[in-house]
Amino acid sequence: MSARYVARRVFAALLSLIFVLTLNFFLFRVVKSDPVGSLFRGRNVSPEAKARLRTEFGLDKSLPAQFTAYMGQTLRGNLGVSYATRRSVGSEILDKLGPTLVLVGISTLLSAAIGVLMGIKAAWQRNSSFDRGSTAASMLTYAAPDFYIGILLLAIFAFWLRWLPTGGIENPDGGGLFDQAKHLILPCVTLTLGYFGEYAIIMRSSLLEVVNEDYLVTARAKGLRDALVRRRHAVPNAVLPVVTLFAINLGFVLSGSIAVETVFSWPGLGLATSDALRGPDYPMLQGLFLVFSGAIILTNLATDLIYGHLDPRVSTS
Amino acid sequence: MSAVEAAGTRGGVGPILSVRDLHVSYETREGPVPAVRGISFDLGPGETLGIAGESGCGKSSMAAAVLRLLPPEAVVSGEVRLDGEDVFAMTPGRLRAVRWTEAAIIFQGAMHALNPVWKVKHQIGEAIELHDPKAAGKTRARVDELLEQVGLPARRAEAYPHQLSGGQRQRVMIAMALACRPRLLIADEPTTALDVMVQAQVLALLAELQTDLGLAMVFITHDLSVLTSCCRELAIMYAGRIVERGPSHQVFVDPRHPYTRALAAAFPTVGDPRFRKAPLGLPGDPPDPRARPDGCPFTPRCPDAQSECSAEEPNLRVAGPGREAACVLVGRTR
């Protein structure tokens, strides 16, 4: 992988980050209504108190001054203070980061692994009942919104069968790793079910295209066993579009976690987002938007670099 | 066994490749589509056979059939013997052992015949280590040796296929094919996608290797003029069958089948006074294998077609010493 390729990718990522920061700032300044005013809906607060809050939140300076202040603060890690809890947005996010990382991380890996394996088997046994079944399952889970899969699973396994807890991360008077794992099952299965289908379909069609390539015949002509032909020559080529899909899907899984965490009251960044919506707690929303976008940009960069390593055609010129 | 086949076998040493009445057809939704309809030939060790014909005449199917490399929807019948051993009766294990060590195949369009995500050294090395696991430590040396044999510098081993030119990729394929020192090399359109200069180089390389290593070679192409320089014998294929056979120079210069005549005229040799006149194009298209009419399949495009040609398909008949052609006009004075 050439240094030029890496440099180009990192530079593009930085530009995207700057774009997101700028967008973040200006989007929230579109708000015409007074954010301080909305915090005290219905209650009577003295104008002096409101003015004090406005200064506290830095809302009394001019727009360019606010922008520079915002950029400086953000780059130093200061994301502002939550309107609702009055703690720093940064610490709120750090608190909620763990549960989301666990949920999204495990689901992404599971859905990719299950989807890819299903896709490989479906392609190799084309038009078999497994193939048809897997395509049907993929299309069905794709057609259901993530939160809906969550609602259905919740209704069946938590309320009807009572096998699994109904929400949260742990039992208030229990706790412990095993208890947390039990609470993780339903939200994790929900996210996995929501996204495995695309992997299966893409892997299958990619493999079917690769299967017709001449280099596989060359491999067989050399005397390789079918399993080795598949593993050494077909799959490394077929897996390339899946890596691209992985990058695309990360954005969707992260987004999906917002609705799914809401359904299961999983105390992560997603639940924080839908809670922040109710204020609306603008500093939290701003901070969360930054974190989500930043995470996507970084993982996209990582995926680009991994792809460059796997497909030499792209990274060597 | 025909006269040609008898002449081909060296006394005592059997043919390295023996094909008898080979039929290949493909199962499609509309029914079986025949690609090869009864081909027979022998090739002795160190001998060269050129097979010429338009695309779709079945030559690639025939090549793939020799090592059982056809896709699963292909139906094969007949007999193929590699150094006396029946290929279709081999167990999968024996077949894999024989592939590349007895006979190797070079495909057309080496851009797609090489794995795009593997370096050259690994692709060649895989062939070496597959058939000789003990060679592990000496693989790199052997790879360099093979590259040198085909005229490529050793550092090319570190390259990926997309970093090489068409001619270089073809040389890599040849080097890879020679990795296990096969006695038979089947070259399926090895020069087709290359420009004329590079074509000449690759042909010269193949001719050189053939004599140096004593390889038996089957050279498949649609360009007749190429075959006359590197192959001793020539067979012309049309619509799945051999329609003419004989020593290459004679077949090219004095064809006995109307199709061969047209094919020879379509690929003139530059500088040869016979081709001063504008070459005749071949009108029409080869017959659709799904819907072939009765009789000789060349009839619709044949300038010398007779009334009896559409009635029955002629078999190969002797057209001279060591020569055969499948045409009713053979033997008749024109």
Added chain:
Amino acid sequence: MTSATVPGRGSITWTRRRRAAAAVWKQYWSSTQGRAGLIILILFFGVALAAPLISPSSGLDVTQADGPILHAPTAGYPMGTDEFGRSIWTLFIWGSRVSLAVGIAATVVAVGIGTVVGVVAGYAGGRTEGGLMRVTEWFLVIPFLPLAIVLASVLSRSLFTIVLVIGITSWPGIARLLRSQVISVKERTFVERARALGAGNSRIIGRHILPSVMPLIFANLTLTVPIAILSESTLAFLGLGDPLRVSWGQTLQASFDAGATSLGAWWYYIFPGFGIIFVVLAFTMCGRALEAVLNPRLRDR
């Protein structure tokens, strides 16, 4: 040479196009997926359009509801009732209008923007293309839901906002696809010929390039609508939808807030949810069948 001196030239092109369209239709109809998808869609659209005739909109009014609270389906209430006593069947068919309308409107916006950007970028080339594609990439990187949430929280909550939000977040993918398609069409000889004859840019784009990419646009449309419908339902579920309008997503939100899952009121969430699933499935099936027709390589899948 003007078209007046070549009699009937325009009509030849259109006869050819009409014949091609008829062939496409015949092939499309031969696929079971395509048939099933189209029939399901016609059913849902029919019900949505006929809503005022089937069930009066007064049924949506909470203050006028007089049915039993959270009752399972019975003869009078085929899909049961919600916590206000409204018939869920009424919510379902009126909600389908909103879900479908928003899905289609958002798709039109996304495809509209995406087509303009993609065609201009692909056709103009050079720095224009580079600049446009960079902007496209930036928008692609931003995750959909967070951006949608930010936009929806900042603007007022209405259907228009939802349509705008989904449209703004979906156009980049289409722009990218169309740009590569336009580039490949641009290289084709008939475009060169047109240019040699002195055709101006807008003429080339309008007469030659657009008709060639039209099938791709159409196939993309059928695959983008379900994404828009799913996005709308997610946004509505999170409370960002128009509070005055009933949609399937909004009904699901209401069911969740009312605790339908814990109360066992399965009818409250099964019907709207499966409505979404069936419509999305139908669109996807149509899209796949269409893709198979337009791209013969995919037909033997």
